[in-house]
Amino acid sequence: MRFLHTADWHIGRRLHGYDLTDEQQAAFQQIEQLALTEKVDGVIIAGDLYDRSMPAESSVAQLNQMLQQLNLVDKLPIYAISGNHDSAIRLATGTPWFKSTRFYMHTKLAQAFQPIELPDTQVFLLPYFEPFDAQQYFNDDQLQHLDQAFVPIVKKMVSLFDPAKKHLLVSHFFVDGSSTTDSETQLKVGGLAAVPVGLLESFDYVALGHLHGKDALHAPNARYSGSPVKFSLSEANQKKGVFIVDTDPFNLTFRPLTPIRDVQQLTEDFATLIDPHFYKALNLDNYFGITLNDRQPIPNAMPRLRDIYPHIISLDRANGYDTEIEDSGESGDQIRQKDPMDLLGDFYRQVAKDDLSPQQIKWAKEALKIANDGGKRS
């Protein structure tokens, strides 16, 4: 059988204040088209459908429309679970009815042991859970950590295996360790709450959600699909997309998605950034994280860059600021007795390496007059 594996849609998420609704909608439409053209037998969504446990109405409307489109219009089966960002209770609304059109949304640990029986495949949908849920379910308060809880969970699933079928697991958590046969990416992911990848070896494929990069784990039988959209500058170099998973023979194909606006990091001198020869080669509509190599003050840097790059999501310095102020040799008492306009002129010269312009002097004098008049404007 053939599945499309996606996860971490995070509907409602914003990128440094920018609304991502259109970006997420565009990614969804590509996922939908891929599912149709690849003629998949179902779409796997491995958790974190929403960005928040209490999503805004606009997010609810958007996700509802997406799921209706896939399942009711396109007639695609959906295999979904709740992630740690979702409210399992809210996401459970309507789920008993969804099954009638092969839309399976599991939100409770107990449902992980009710595999979806397909002609040649069993699909186990294990939603995000806390160790406490496992303690309750197995009546065993020794299950303090996720890796401990996974032992009886996998054991119970294996006991339900139909040996004539392939076995798929859909889950949402940190997996510790990656295949040592994969030289391309040797990532160790997660920490305390991580589950050893070895615990997952009973499954033909484990469709994971939680980490947003498709390369977070390279195990022979387990992958994160990653999010369909870049959600932070740290994801600038990630390639976003979905996996097309064939179960027999097993085959994994990554299919990239094209963003409306990519997220891009620029580390350059200011002079380069405002040089048309440089920026005309870029898609200026992208989201840019800009890091300046310059150390000196640059007046109005942000507005000047925004004129060229309208969607700047961060601006910082690679080498810090040139903040050395030359010692004028004057004492505190001497400085305090200087004319305020002279003081301002000295300060501006030190910081901006330039004299105040006649217009700046006029503004400063007006401001000083207002201050001396007790704040009253004429």
Add this chain to the structure above:
Amino acid sequence: MRFLHTADWHIGRRLHGYDLTDEQQAAFQQIEQLALTEKVDGVIIAGDLYDRSMPAESSVAQLNQMLQQLNLVDKLPIYAISGNHDSAIRLATGTPWFKSTRFYMHTKLAQAFQPIELPDTQVFLLPYFEPFDAQQYFNDDQLQHLDQAFVPIVKKMVSLFDPAKKHLLVSHFFVDGSSTTDSETQLKVGGLAAVPVGLLESFDYVALGHLHGKDALHAPNARYSGSPVKFSLSEANQKKGVFIVDTDPFNLTFRPLTPIRDVQQLTEDFATLIDPHFYKALNLDNYFGITLNDRQPIPNAMPRLRDIYPHIISLDRANGYDTEIEDSGESGDQIRQKDPMDLLGDFYRQVAKDDLSPQQIKWAKEALKIANDGGKRS
């Protein structure tokens, strides 16, 4: 056909801070039993299923369970609409799937013109809407008020009438005016946003939600079912329940619900309230609004009443307080020169008609000492 008409469940509502979850669950179970024993062809819920547009997780879990029980376990059709307390968008989650088991939940104005076609009845489900929605739908910005909007709405519904069938409307709004042939209750309900009852005469029955008393309107063909639970002291004298509606021949039967704890108003002297001969005749587990006839101060009135009536939701005075302070004849200057302990003793005597006890004097002296020492406790 036979329907059960209920409305205004307001799941998540509290009564003066008291959780009503158990009360609402008990009312639901009686509604469910009535629907089963009366063998109704469907349950009508005329809006305000939730108390808030953003219900708590516990409320979502409770309502989801109720609707699943009625529709999926008891196999009862449900005819429901969103009310002004509901988020139409959130309540729409899953609704396209619900129809497969004859659970109809309409949340958009456009859905009002898609009647549910039963063998001998058309059910029009008109959710709560704002005049703006009607302006958009009919492309007519003259529809400024609800009564104006109702004219084209009813006209469009009537154009869809199958003359061989009965016509039911389920709606959630204020209806202005009641039948003049009904001498029992002549209530005029609502204000600016009210809809004249005459506009509803085309329907065989209008199952209304919004007002919490079943007697808010006595029209020949339109009723409020009222809420299944008392939500305020002003509803103390209302009888809560549901209507059983037969369409052919038309018949309306009110079926009361029994609360776990009733809401009751007591207006009595304090001495009566604490007299066992009085209170032993009451169900002390009820919620009580208590109004004292007494005018004089009663020390620790609330804790003393709570010992007898554990669920007091309000305590006030019918005749105000006896606050006359006798004029001692002393001038302001004279009073300011008095010893603070003497002043306190005078004040206590005037308000409480009693002398300070030795223990009270001890506490007051200690407090004065701390105040005189600049607030430092020894």
